[in-house]
Amino acid sequence: MRSFPAASIRSLLENQNPQHSPPRSKAPTMSKPTPHPSPPTSPPRPLSGSVTTTTTTTTTTTTVPTATIAPSLPLRETIISPVGDILLRLFTPTHIQDYRTSASVLITTSKIFAAMLSPTSPFSEAQRFNSSPSSSTDPFVLKLHDDDPIALCILLKALHNHSAIPRTLSFKQLVKMAVVVDKYDCSHATRMYGDRWMKGWTSKAEKTGYEEWLFVSWVWGAEKIFGKLFAKIVKEVCVQRVGGGMDRTPILKDRKSANGFEEFVPESVLRAILTHRATILSHLKPVFTSLFKRYQPPPTPSQPPLQCTATPPDPRCDALVFFGVYRKLSELNLLPWNTIEDLDGFTIDELVGWTLNAAPASSSVSPVGGGGGSGMKILSLEKHGRACNPLDQLTAQVKQAMATSVGNGEREVWEFRGREEEYSWEDISREVSK
Structure with a gap:
């Protein structure tokens, strides 16, 4: 028997009701199901009597004949529901894991399992399950691929309201649980457990190394945490082309070689990060270009007023400022600045940091051409000090541009999420009294 990939089912569900279907995450390698052709017409049946079975209280280990399933892969069974009518068969690199579960529980707690199994589902998998003889004592087998077997077991126990569920998880385990919960779309049914698991890690949400918190x-x-992390990550990501094509995705510079947060975050959130980043850059561009134009030598003999505030004004002061501005903007690839894509390699923090961190602490004069982390040092005339340095004004303008553009980008994303609707006692009362 073949199964439909959860991602394909989710896509169909979203297309049927785009306004109320949640944007789903880009499936990580660890959880993405393997596509298979349509299932055969005959329903699956258990293995023949030639297998050898060893049973414990909740787990059965079976040696599977080579002709039945892939060679050398032992089959183990974990009983989630003693009266379960369906086997979820998970294929892993080392073994095949069966979970005996209740179809009615899966259908009512997971949109993905509902699409696979509910009587009203148009999928052939569901039709085959519901057309199986009711008198049969053999459970229906539904194949799954590439899930973490422990995370899936914990999820199924949670859906079946087991007591044997971990109260605490490591952060890595928390991410694994979020992946499988998101894949099978059952966050509402596991909210109580999610709140408990997240509680021990909320203090780490904004720390380096915990970027997957955005996905969790x-x-x-967790709307407040999501909002803070969204605004933070927008300023900390740069952009790279995916596979050398036109698609662009935000990544964290210090995690290019590892699975970063972008491996888990939903496509809609990644797009929103790019959009919000572009909005901030569009507000910053006039700040930098206006400074450059203010000191740029005029193309005609008509000389604009000197920016130098000394008495009398010294044109050499403006020339030095222009040279310093030109050099720094060139280093930042802001000249020429044709499109936002010209700044893909920079983060927002990098772009504004050289300005915000470079305001002189006193009126002492700095040498020309300083670069790197020390900011833009542009003045060297002895009689010219802080009054002629445009950095204070530039810093104020950059801060204003950031305050104007940060806005509520994360709020818009959260509203678009549309995953859960709020219900009142009165709503349920009307439903019951129909």
């Missing part, structure tokens, strides 16, 4: 907070609806 999205899955279980």
Whole structure:
């Protein structure tokens, strides 16, 4: 028997009701199901009597004949529901794991399993399950691929309201649980557990190395944490082309070689990060270009007023400022600045940091041409000090541009998420009294 990939089912569900279907995450390698052709017409049946079975209280280990399933892969069974009518068969690199579960529980707690199994589902998988003889004692087998077996087991126990569920998880385990919960779209049914698991890690949400918190907070609806992380990550990401093509994705510079947060975040959130980043850059561009134009030598003999505030004004002062501005903007690839894509390699923090961190602490004069982390040092005339340095004005303008453009980008993303609707006692009362 073949199964439909969860991602394909999710796509169909979203297309059927785009306004209320949540934007789903880009499936990580660890959880993305393997596509398979349509299932055969005959329903699956259990293995023949030739297998050898060893049973414990909740787990069965079976040696599977080579002709039945892939060679040398032992089959193990974990009983989630003793009266379960369906086997979820997970294929892993080392073994095949069966979970005996209740189809009715899966259908009512997961949109993905509902699409696979509910009587009203148009999928052939569901039709085959519902057309199976009711008198049969053999459970229906539904194949899954590439899930973490422990995370899936914990999820199924949570959906079946087991007591044997971990109260705490490591952060890596928390991310694995978020992946499988998101894949099968059952965050609402696991909210109680998600809140408990997240509690021990909330203090790390904005720390380096915990960037997957953006995805975790999205899955279980931790809106305040999500909002803070969205605004933070917008300023900390640069952009790279995917596969050398036209698609662009935000990445964290210090995690280019590892699976970073972008491996888990939903496509809609990644797009929103790019959009919000572009909005901030569009507000910053006039700040830098206006400074450059103010000191740029005029193309005609008509001389504009000197920016130098000394008495009398010294044209050499403006020339030095222009040279310093030109050099720094060139280093930042801001000249020429044709499109936002010209700054793909820079983060917002890098772009504004050289300005905000470079304001002189006193009126002492700095040498020309200083670069790197020390900011833009542009004055060297002895009689010219802080009054002629445009850096203070530039810093104020950059801060204003940032305050104007930060806005509520994360709020818009959260509203678009549209994953959960709020219900009142009165809403349920009307539903019951229909």
